[in-house]
Amino acid sequence: MKSFKDAPLIALEEIESTNTYLLDLLKQTGVEEGTIISAGFQTAGRGLGRNTWLSERGKNAIFSIVLFPDFLKIEDQFLITQAVSLGILNWTRSALPQKQIVIKWPNDILVEKKKICGILAQSSIQGSKLQFVVAGIGINVNQNDFGELNSIATSVYNESSGMNNINRVIQEIRNEIFEQYELLINEKHHLIQEKYLKELYLLNEKHDFISDGECFEGMILGVNHFGQLLIEDSSGKIRTFNTKEVVY
Numbered sequence: 001m002k003s004f005k006d007a008p009l010i011a012l013e014e015i016e017s018t019n020t021y022l023l024d025l026l027k028q029t030g031v032e033e034g035t036i037i038s039a040g041f042q043t044a045g046r047g048l049g050r051n052t053w054l055s056e057r058g059k060n061a062i063f064s065i066v067l068f069p070d071f072l073k074i075e076d077q078f079l080i081t082q083a084v085s086l087g088i089l090n091w092t093r094s095a096l097p098q099k100q101i102v103i104k105w106p107n108d109i110l111v112e113k114k115k116i117c118g119i120l121a122q123s124s125i126q127g128s129k130l131q132f133v134v135a136g137i138g139i140n141v142n143q144n145d146f147g148e149l150n151s152i153a154t155s156v157y158n159e160s161s162g163m164n165n166i167n168r169v170i171q172e173i174r175n176e177i178f179e180q181y182e183l184l185i186n187e188k189h190h191l192i193q194e195k196y197l198k199e200l201y202l203l204n205e206k207h208d209f210i211s212d213g214e215c216f217e218g219m220i221l222g223v224n225h226f227g228q229l230l231i232e233d234s235s236g237k238i239r240t241f242n243t244k245e246v247v248y
């Protein structure tokens with residue numbers, strides 16, 4: 001299959017949300033796989049669940065990329081989240097080689113335990129196949145102040161004191177995502193699953209978790225095929241969580 005590394009990169013100054021824009025574009029016209037919509041600023045950036053995504057104007061890589069994984073079954077779609085997360089993790093490692101970088105389930109990238117990147121994947125299904133996935137990516141690049149979130153958010157600049165060209169960052173991340181996506185095209189699903197687990201924050205470590213207002217001690221055992229998080233609690237029971245059902 002042809003690499004999507006050279007697909008169009010449409011850089012817009014200000015839009016509601018790059019995900020919404022790309023989803024609308026897909027409804028209206030033919031779009032090449034790997035096409036990226038980026039924005040200097042989003043007026044209604046979307047996060048996971050009901051969250052919003054805030055980012056200082058012109059400072060960060062804010063973009064959405066479209067994939068056509070029609071070779072995957074619907075029940076395998078978490079593999080896309082895993083592949084995209086690994087691509088971004090690899091880029092972040094190359095930018096910050098001295099830092100501890102992990103994936104926090106399902107798809108946050110943490111540097112020294114602070115969030116540097118969030119991903120919002122939205123998919124469309126046709127029959128029994130995945131028609132497309134829009135992966136919306138917000139990675140903090142040149143922003144240095146996150147206000148009240150300073151203790152939990154960071155950027156490439158804060159971790160290295162170097163400014164980066166945003167368009168170049170986006171191109172490089174697309175290349176990294178393609179490297180991982182190619183493994184899926186070549187049916188190397190197990191490689192993606194193994195690498196994801198190896199990079200998973202708190203895997204096999206005792207930690208406190210909060211779910212439904214209840215605090216419990218447990219250990220992350222991994223994720224199941226559907227991308228749900230598996231935590232063994234102190235009574236030995238394995239509990240299964242969807243996104244946003246558990247906090248840690």
Ligand code: BTN
Nearest residue numbers: 017045046047048118119136138
């Ligand atoms: C999260 O809550 O962690 C996911 C955040 C995803 C934010 C990105 S920014 C580019 C794209 N457009 C959006 O509206 N959201 C995603």
